[in-house]
Amino acid sequence: MDLTTTYMGLKLKNPIIAGASPLTASIESIKKLESAGVAAVVLHSIFEEQINHETHELDHFLFKGSEDYAEALGFFPEVTLSNLESEHYLEEIIELKKSVNIPIIASLNGVSKGGWIEYAKKLEEAGVDAIELNITYIPTDINLDARDLEQMYIDALETVKENVNIPIAVKMNAIFSAPANMAKRFSDAGAQGLVLFDRPVHVDIDLENLNSLQVINPSTSKDLSETLRWSAILYKKLDVSLCASTGVNTHEDILKAMMSGADAVQMVTSLIQNGPNHIESVLKNLVEWMEEKEYISIEQMKGSISLHHTSNPAAYQRANYMRILTDYRF
Numbered sequence: 001m002d003l004t005t006t007y008m009g010l011k012l013k014n015p016i017i018a019g020a021s022p023l024t025a026s027i028e029s030i031k032k033l034e035s036a037g038v039a040a041v042v043l044h045s046i047f048e049e050q051i052n053h054e055t056h057e058l059d060h061f062l063f064k065g066s067e068d069y070a071e072a073l074g075f076f077p078e079v080t081l082s083n084l085e086s087e088h089y090l091e092e093i094i095e096l097k098k099s100v101n102i103p104i105i106a107s108l109n110g111v112s113k114g115g116w117i118e119y120a121k122k123l124e125e126a127g128v129d130a131i132e133l134n135i136t137y138i139p140t141d142i143n144l145d146a147r148d149l150e151q152m153y154i155d156a157l158e159t160v161k162e163n164v165n166i167p168i169a170v171k172m173n174a175i176f177s178a179p180a181n182m183a184k185r186f187s188d189a190g191a192q193g194l195v196l197f198d199r200p201v202h203v204d205i206d207l208e209n210l211n212s213l214q215v216i217n218p219s220t221s222k223d224l225s226e227t228l229r230w231s232a233i234l235y236k237k238l239d240v241s242l243c244a245s246t247g248v249n250t251h252e253d254i255l256k257a258m259m260s261g262a263d264a265v266q267m268v269t270s271l272i273q274n275g276p277n278h279i280e281s282v283l284k285n286l287v288e289w290m291e292e293k294e295y296i297s298i299e300q301m302k303g304s305i306s307l308h309h310t311s312n313p314a315a316y317q318r319a320n321y322m323r324i325l326t327d328y329r330f
């Protein structure tokens, strides 16, 4: 069975990428993922604030006056890839590249045009095969216009792009007013890959301590819906690779992602819950399903049920929406 695929020009032996998480924050853990069959990894993010704190160049251009910022600094996850002290982190990447054969995608997580962009160059020099940008900004300022915010995303991408030659993916969030247009703008600004989608840390309220909380909410296959929708809509519309992320937990989710038009998938929750060996069983089930249905390759199924090809385009659009809601019986 030919499971190979190409993501941003990177040849992958199968579509499974381990997404940014604590699982991709140590060389030992990444080696286990490789042994279990993963095709590539996205390293745990290095955050703009961490880089800039070290260089004392914190760029506040979006945060000026924000009361939330100091608090937000308290929310960094604890990670082990040298606790992301940036110089040490680069040394570990060099070591990692010697230890594994799969492509390594670094993850830069930030919002401004500050010193973290310089760091992209250093990541390239350290030998990463690509960079994934996670530009997540929560616009709490009611005067911040959507166009300005979107332009900030594009500016950050363009600035990184100007500084490196390796492929860049943007890990998008699904809450833009016009995700397809944002995807086009990212593509026009030079992104070779789009990760659909980031999963925001959830907000909750602690009723004992009467305080607000940020919590990680593990995904299930039911969370795949928006990823399928936008992958299906974007397939063949842009010259970018698409990577399905959020809710890809089983071999069936991978099949659906490929059929909607994705070139690869990222898995996190299911690997944290089941361990790296989950990849082996997912790949086994994937091959069994494909053999049973007489597929010979992953390429063959890519985009086969996208908006471009489907016999039921309404499923991806508004058309069916009223009927589904009004026909529902309980």
Ligand SMILES: Cc1cc2nc3c(=O)[nH]c(=O)nc-3n(C[C@H](O)[C@H](O)[C@H](O)COP(=O)(O)O)c2cc1C
Pocket (backbone or CB within 6 Å): 019, 020, 021, 022, 043, 044, 045, 046, 077, 107, 109, 134, 171, 197, 198, 199, 216, 218, 219, 220, 223, 245, 246, 247, 248, 249, 266, 267, 268, 269, 270
């Ligand atoms: C514990 C944990 C840590 C994560 N750390 C990062 C990170 O450093 N950078 C990032 O872009 N995404 C991070 N994510 C988000 C994942 O990469 C992924 O986008 C999200 O979990 C959705 O995929 P899933 O449904 O397979 O879990 C993290 C997720 C979890 C659960």
